[in-house]
Amino acid sequence: MANERYYLDAVLSTEDDAITIINQHKEVIFWNDAAIQTYNIKRNEIIDRQITDFFHDDDLMALNVLETKKPVQGTYHRPRRDKHVVVNASPIFTDDGELIGAISAERDITHVVKLNDSLLTTSTALNELRQKVYTTNTEENPFSRLKGNSLPLQQMIQIASKAAKTDATTLVLGESGTGKEICARAIHEASPRKNGPFIPVNCGAIPEALFESELFGYEGGAFTGAEKKGKTGKIEMANGGTLFLDEVGELPLDMQVKLLRVLQENIIYKVGSSSGKPVNVRFIAATNQNLEQQMQEKQFRSDLFYRLNVIQITMPPLRQRINDVVELAKLFLKQFAVQYEVPLPTLEQDAVEALFQHHWPGNVRELRNLIERVIILSEKSVIKKQDILAFFHNTSTPNTVQEIESNHSLVQEKEDIEKKRIEEALQQNNGNKSAAAKILGISRVTLYSKMRKYGIRD
Missing domain, CATH: 1.10.8.60 (Helicase, Ruva Protein; domain 3)
Incomplete structure (x- = not known):
């Protein structure tokens, strides 16, 4: 039994982890070779001395264990600014349960931490380099997303590329499904505003009553149900970037006047506010409708059309x-x-x-x-x-009288169902055409057209 101390000393000295044992008075009674190498404190300098002479109270896990009387396992710790360790520490009790000290084993992981930091720095640099390479390869020409080599497409891209270099208001025309929004995004990303926001607004999907608050925003408490903090409108959200007005032909006439004012003055007025706010926004509008015909029918303002139509781009249909x-x-x-x-x-x-x-x-x-x-x-x-x-839908051509009659009956049945659905939607919304069109999933212009077709009165 007398030799047990020597055996214990030999075991602890052989251990690669820094072993520290302190008594209940915070005096160091054991300090192995690994602790000497880790903390560069010689054994004769620290043995029988207060551990707090060398470390702050919060810098040594053994002190915490001595106070809490609870062991810790695999805990990351930083006893000094230049040291990172993983600690196992336990309180030491007698058979009678008396606390007589604490022991800690600290594995030096400083090299691993520094290596990890270096790896993280390298990885960050590598990711930045990859991003630059990706940007160079894929975004140098944003118009590359408009796939095709046909002459009509390339002529359109040439005009759009010139428009991108300016802040000129641009009107993109074309049938549904030709890629008008893709073109608008490409113009934005090829422009000096590419680091600013690109805010798309589908004018055909906004109920008429909400147009002004959606585009211009509102002040807190401007109307019943308004958010207390107010709301930022789409135009303000696009500040420093581009606002894309899709289906611009769906804009109500009163909103056309207010949009024209923004285009002329570059100032917005929120709902409920009398003071204007300057904005720096590039406008791109798009439509599949004939705006010139709408102007003749007094459905679209001519002064707004000419403001939007500084540069006109026509998306070629696929058949061309x-x-x-x-x-x-x-x-x-x-x-x-x-x-x-x-x-x-x-x-x-x-x-x-x-x-x-x-x-x-x-x-x-x-x-x-x-x-x-x-x-x-x-x-x-x-x-x-x-x-x-x-x-394909409806690709076959009927060859017999029976097929023609069958197809005709199917068309008639479809039209009857469509007419009934329109009438129900109008009735549910007390004749509000904007709300009815939204429920039906069509634009107001399409709704008006179908109402005329089926003889549905206003």
């Missing part, structure tokens, strides 16, 4: 760039094959010819939706003409 169809179809095939985790199918030549022969009233959006249906519903590795035709 039919040579781009195959490139787009193959691009969408790859995208959706990855998205839905299916093997990439190939297009047979007769399938390509079917794509060429289609009129594409829905333009690129229609093509994209068609390819998505093909990927989801077809399990074939090779897509043929009959597969393409099967996924």
Whole structure:
């Protein structure tokens, strides 16, 4: 038994961790070789001395254990600014439960921490470099997202690229599904405002009563139900960047006047506020409607049209760039094959010819939706003409009287259902056409057109 102390000293001295034992008076009674190397304090300098002469009360885990009487396991600790350790520490009790000291074993991980910091710094630098490479490769020309090499598309891109270098208000015209918003985003990202916000607003999706508060924002308590802190409008959100007004032909006439004022003065007036706020916003508007005809019908202000129409860009319909169809179809095939985790199918030549022969009233959006249906519903590795035709809507031409009559009855049934739905929506909203159009998922202009078609009175 007399030799147990020597055995214990040998074991603790052999340990790679820094071992410290203190008594209940905070005096050091054991300090091994690893502790000497870790803290550069010689044994004869610290033994029988108060540990607080060398460390602050909060800098040594053994002191905390001595006070709490509770052990700690695998705890990260930093006893000095230049040291990082992982600590196991325990209180020491006699058989009678008397606390007589504490022991701590501290593993020096300073080198690991510094290595990790270095790795983190390197990784951050690498990510920044990757981002620069990505930016250089993919965003040097934002118009590269408008896929196709046809002459009409390239002529459009050339005009849009020139528009991007300026702050000129731009009007993007084109049928539904031609990519007007993609073009607007590309103009923004190729402009000096690319680091500012790009805020899209679908004018056909905002109820008429909410237009002003959505575009201009409002002050707190401006009306019943208003947020106490007020609300920032879309125009202010686009400050320093670009506001994209999609379906601008849907703007109510009173809002057209207020938008014109912003374009002229670069000042917005929130609902409930009498003081204006300057804004620095570039406006891009888009529509698939004939604004000149709307001006003749007094549905669109001519002064606003000329303000918006500084630079006019017309998106070519897909039928005018039919040579781009195959490139787009193959691009969408790859995208959706990855998205839905299916093997990439190939297009047979007769399938390509079917794509060429289609009129594409829905333009690129229609093509994209068609390819998505093909990927989801077809399990074939090779897509043929009959597969393409099967996924088109209303592609077959009736050849017999029975087929013609059948198709006519289906059309009539569809129209009857559509008329009933419009009447129900109007009745539910007490004749409010904006609210009815929103429920039906169509624009107000489309609703007016269908009301005239079915003879539905205002």
